[in-house]
Amino acid sequence: MLETDTYFMHEALKEALKAYRSGDVPVGAVVVVENAVVGRGHNLRERDNDPTAHAEIYALRDAGAILGRWNLSGATLYVTLEPCLMCCYAAVLSRVDRVVFGAYDPKAGALVSNMDFLSLPFLNHRFDVEGGVMAERCGALLHSFFKTLRDEV
Numbered sequence: 001m002l003e004t005d006t007y008f009m010h011e012a013l014k015e016a017l018k019a020y021r022s023g024d025v026p027v028g029a030v031v032v033v034e035n036a037v038v039g040r041g042h043n044l045r046e047r048d049n050d051p052t053a054h055a056e057i058y059a060l061r062d063a064g065a066i067l068g069r070w071n072l073s074g075a076t077l078y079v080t081l082e083p084c085l086m087c088c089y090a091a092v093l094s095r096v097d098r099v100v101f102g103a104y105d106p107k108a109g110a111l112v113s114n115m116d117f118l119s120l121p122f123l124n125h126r127f128d129v130e131g132g133v134m135a136e137r138c139g140a141l142l143h144s145f146f147k148t149l150r151d152e153v
Contacts, residue, residue, distance in 0.1 A: 005078070005100050008032050009134045012078045012102070015042040015055060016141055022047060026141045029055035029079040031063035031072065031096070038075070039063025055079060056087035060094050071095045080138040082109030082131060088117040091127060098128040102138030 008030055015028025019042040031039030041058025045051060056079050064070050076098040077091055082105040091099050099111065110117045111129050118126050 005133045008078045012080050016080045019043040026145050027055040027081045029059035031059050032076045038066050084108040085110040092125045100130045103135050
């Protein structure tokens, strides 16, 4: 883990807090190129009534719009929760160099927890993975969110 990974995971956590405050699952993501954040996103599934409105998707779209290109070679995607299968493939399609995530996701994580996504033979791009960066803090935010939901029922 690099010192910069912690810094940018803090930025992703800021995005996750936005989702938390809006009543959505608190996952946040940022895309970084040359030590600068070029894309931000957080879960907006509840607001948008969109099952694909994941933090990673918004961060990748934002980066593409800001950079004026879909190919995000040279980029690192930081996300507070291990990406699902859809978001892993979005990272492949955007050609990011690296994905760094915080908490492992035993329910839907597709990089480590439930499958080794990058071992799929048909992928035309692969990226480096670093998991567990600030995992406790990222996981605590998720735990708090779901505890609050359970307490409201």
